[in-house]
Amino acid sequence: MFEIVEAPIDPQAVEAAVRAPACGGIVSFSGVVRESADDGRAVSGLRYEAHAAMARASFAEIADEIRRTMPEVRLAIVHRIGELAVGEIAVVVVAAAPHRADAFAAARYAIDELKERAPIWKEERYRDGARLWIENRCGEMKP
Amino acid sequence: MPKVRVLAFARLRELLGESREVALAEGATLRDLWSSLLAAEPRLQGLESGMRFACNQRLCADERTLHEGDEIALLPPFGGG
Numbered sequence: 001m002f003e004i005v006e007a008p009i010d011p012q013a014v015e016a017a018v019r020a021p022a023c024g025g026i027v028s029f030s031g032v033v034r035e036s037a038d039d040g041r042a043v044s045g046l047r048y049e050a051h052a053a054m055a056r057a058s059f060a061e062i063a064d065e066i067r068r069t070m071p072e073v074r075l076a077i078v079h080r081i082g083e084l085a086v087g088e089i090a091v092v093v094v095a096a097a098p099h100r101a102d103a104f105a106a107a108r109y110a111i112d113e114l115k116e117r118a119p120i121w122k123e124e125r126y127r128d129g130a131r132l133w134i135e136n137r138c139g140e141m142k143p
Numbered sequence: 144m145p146k147v148r149v150l151a152f153a154r155l156r157e158l159l160g161e162s163r164e165v166a167l168a169e170g171a172t173l174r175d176l177w178s179s180l181l182a183a184e185p186r187l188q189g190l191e192s193g194m195r196f197a198c199n200q201r202l203c204a205d206e207r208t209l210h211e212g213d214e215i216a217l218l219p220p221f222g223g224g
Contacts, residue, residue: 031224048223049152051216054200055223079223091224111224119197120223121153121215133154135193135220 001075002059004052004120009089011028013108018074018096025100026075031091042127046092048081051119055079058118062086065113066106073097073106083089090122144171145211147176154157157185161163173198173205176215193220 001017015028033046061075066073074096084090091114095106114120115136122134147167151159160167166198167176181187197216198209208214220223 011194019197048157050223051150051197051200051218054216057200064199097218115224116221117153118221118223119218120221122218122222123153134222136222 002056002063003078004050004055005078005080007080008080009080009092010092011089011092014078014092015094016078017076018094020074020096021101022072022098023074023096024098025103026072026094026096027100027103029091029093029107029111030089031111033086035086037124039101041124041130043086044126044127045080045085045125046090047083047123047125049121050079052081054119056113059071059110059114062110062117063069063112066109070097072100073102075106075110077110079114081120082126096135097109097127117126145171145209145213147209147211147213147215149180152217153222155190155217155219156185158186158190159217160218163224167209171209173203173207173215176209177205183203188215190219215219 037043059060063075076094092109093107095103097103124132124134144166149163149165195218199214
């Protein structure tokens with residue numbers, strides 16, 4: 001399941017898409033709209049947009065890369081676009097694998113690569129009315 | 144005179160609109176396309192920093208020659224997740 005959606009994401013539905021009898025470990029990551037920006041400014045919400053076809057293709061490409069080293073991993077990625085309020089889920093990545101190590105590694109790889117490679121854009125909207133397009137800092141990991 | 148479809152996103156979309164058709168000289172490249180957009184919309188100046196082009200949904204270098212019906216996407220630095 002590799003999708004760009006406008007409606008709220010149900011993480012359990014995404015998880016259901018990769019659940020399989022062979023998989024004993026499922027790691028689910030949800031990226032959620034935070035109430036404050038990196039500089040501490042109060043955020044009222046985010047607006048996302050995407051080149052949907054290219055974004056879906058990048059998700060599938062990330063999954064292909066994971067399967068090269070971990071062939072049994074089943075991956076799903078769903079990213080929401082449009083206007084999101086604080087607390088809403090922007091992205092869900094779920095990796096299922098026979099054992100937990102691969103599930104954790106695959107989920108981590110997928111969200112990191114998505115931020116770097118998927119043609120998706122985010123505009124932060126602040127409580128003071130200002131707006132700003134945010135660029136992911138590629139190759140730099142944030143805690 | 145090949146005509147191409149230009150899709151713009153994020154801050155580039157705010158200046159160019161989501162989609163527009165652009166006619167170019169025979170043999171024009173992506174770099175030429177950007178120059179013509181810049182001439183039409185001077186506020187694009189500086190926004191090429193970190194921008195990438197996709198041609199028919201694949202990333203490509205700016206020396207690529209354009210052909211009739213190509214779909215060109217102007218991709219500012221990504222911010223997903």
